Amino acid sequence: MKKEIRTFALGMLLSTSILGVVYYQYDKQQPLTQSQVEAYLKKHHEIALSNAQYHALQEKANKANKQAKQGTPNITTVHIYHLVIEKGDVPAKFAKKLETAKIIADADTLTSYLETHQLTRAIRPGTYEIRSDMSYEQIAAILTHGKR
Structure with a gap:
């Protein structure tokens, strides 16, 4: 019985080692190119924003939400x-x-x-x-x- 358990444990160790080697050898993804990103955005009808543009939009939305919560009319x-x-x-x-x-x-x-x-x-x-x-x-x- 001991021999079978040791053989099973050795098999598990060997399998895990092989999987680990394969995972770390073949998991190196190449960085995306500009054309791949543009193709993805076009396919999904999306656009990319810079961090500055995103934060400006976020700040504008937060300001509008604050005005709405305060009950002040949003006069523009x-x-x-x-x-x-x-x-x-x-x-x-x-x-x-x-x-x-x-x-x-x-x-x-x-x-x-x-x-x-x-x-x-x-x-x-x-x-x-x-x-x-x-x-x-x-x-x-x-x-x-x-x-x-």
């Missing part, structure tokens, strides 16, 4: 800006204009949104009325579909 001023896009204008140029006019919080975020959704080539020249209460998606829809 809506700014209206007439954006003129000339033929050949790049998104960074008019995004900076919108940021300066306090229509959007961050020009880089709008530019990233347009690039991520491959809308930069679909932007049409013209004059557009953009409001500060619009989302990036709404702004992109106006700029690409020509609604004035």
